[in-house]
Amino acid sequence: MMDKIQFQDRIKTLRLERNMTQQELGDLLGVTAQAVSKWETGLSTPDITVLPQISKLFSCSIDSLLFGGGPSHDSKTRMGMNLEDAKIECSNLRGIIMRDVVMDGAEIFESRLNGMRIHHGGMANLSLRHLDLDGLSLGFSQMNGAVIHDLGGHTTPIRFAENDFKKSTIDRCDLANVELINCNLSGLRINGSTLRDSWLLQPEEYEPIHINDVDFHNSVISNSNLSGVSIEKCVINGLTINGIPVEELIAAYDQIHGSKQSCC
Template sequence: MNIKVGKKIYELRKSRDMTQEELASEMGVSIAAVSKWETGNSIPDILMLCSIADFFDVSTDELLGRTKNRKKVIVVDDVEFIRNTLKKVLSENGCEIIGEAAEGKELLNMLKKKKADLIFLDIKMPGMNGMKTLEYVMKDYQKIKVIMCSAVKDKEVIDSAIALGAAGYVTKPFLPDAIITSINMI
């Protein structure tokens, strides 16, 4: 554990092009303390871990190396309130939100740069709608699971989404339990 945390602190420090001296000054500790953290000879206490995470704008889970098993999720909906609600429920239930989009083309561009495990995808959106977007995702990114999240409750639409490869379908307005259940099913 010490070595993982130390390696992460080292990587974050280097990504900011900082010296050990500069990080020590920012954190209010000695250069020796930073050196010991980075070599794995000691680990920062919990308050210092939180301060380091805040300074580098990462989660404490990421700093501790606990993000490997978290599902990386992208939320796609044209309504910002829905995106924010979904992101909150997903984050509180162990998912890592790696992006959000308001329509299909924006998602497809994002997928060229980011590796997602799961996408929550609305059906009715301006620009490229969810069904067309689902087709592209299933064609080009078969390993990504897609859960459709829409106010459309028409059985034919739901069946079409499943036939295209959707892993699940949650209707709006949704309850947080429905979202959690859909995540756990895949």
Template sequence: MVEEIKFHERIKVLRVERNMTQQELGNLLGVTSQAVSKWETGITTPDITLLPKISKLFNCTIDSLFFGRVETQIHARKSMVREDLEKAKFESSNLRGVIMRDVVMDGAEIFDSRLNGMRIHHGGMANLSLKHLDLDGLKIGFSQMNGAVIHDLGGHTTPIRFAENDFKHSTVDRCDLANVELVNCNLSGMRIKGSSLKDSWLLQPEPYEPIHIDAVDFTNSVIMNSNLDGVRIENCSIEGLIINGVPAGEMIASYKR
């Protein structure tokens, strides 16, 4: 089986690891920033005569530029500001304690990695994919996460906090988000299925498009200052459910009488 060529992924990760802009890399290689941009988006590949220079610059083999697993050493850096990580892929990466601010991660994929204590502020993360991660203490704020896919996340002991984020049309599938804080987030059109939100704190500032929730455990969750007009609760256990201070069971019994 022929291995997939991954040059565009590799060159971007190597550049970002070294905190270089596309212009700076282009200057070192004698090409324009537009040429580097085309390499990183997979539109073109560099002239063959440039490959030895690129491999020497990044201290890697020419073969590794094109084939094999893309690895990152980003965990060696504790902070990232105004970085372009669009469509980057992070696999088996250690991002513990990393602080990101004003980063672009649209279409990026992070999987089988550790994000313990990671903080992201003012990030552009449309269509971000998060899968099989350790998220203890993760905090994301003031970020665009519309269209994100959050899939198969395990349990955690340190609370996760999402504040002032846009989760429009995102999907949460088979995740344990117990004790998570979702504060003033746009959940318009969000889909949550097969997940646990036990003891979570959900605060949404105003009504948007309907949220679809299926097979979710909301035990002891809190929903405050929200518009529930037209909400339907079907085939659900409501033992202990309280609405505006009145047990739902009492409401139903009173209605039946």
């Protein structure tokens, strides 16, 4: 859940700074004065859909409402938060550590997640768009059906470990140097993205992965089951399979195939 003590202090401070009564704030947000009173006393928290209105009204980010501020903000760990179906926009979540968080159906866009760590989260159908992900670490989380779209370049590697990406979509992303370790990629779709110099480790056989228009230059795929994989219309200069250059394999195949035709 949201950190009630911090939120109740934050909302009350913002209201008093603007010399507003609880009734006036409630009128602006379309809620009762009693609802505002309950927020400020910690008896309840606003519906997640009201947070963007509060953020806009007080010209502050949603994450400052959720997490507060202060010099120790970046080092705090948040436990058991429920952000299901939340829409987080233009927020600074740098350095935040989240554990046992529920973010099913949430949308995070135009925000900074660099250095953020999320572990043991429920993030089915999560949508990530237009984000700064430098140094993001995400582990032991359920992300089946997630959509990761239009993520720009980064200088600090991104790390995904022990995550469930079943039937997720990675679209138009720069994931150079990303680490995908022991993740369930069953039915994953990757479109128009770069995975240059990345590590893609998947220990078991799952449903087919669909990869289209992706830059895998200098990537490493190891300990994987590639049986039945079809590579078509791709640039394969320097590609090796078990240490053998593919150019040599093709040349050997052409030579054997040509010899058979000559014998017929």
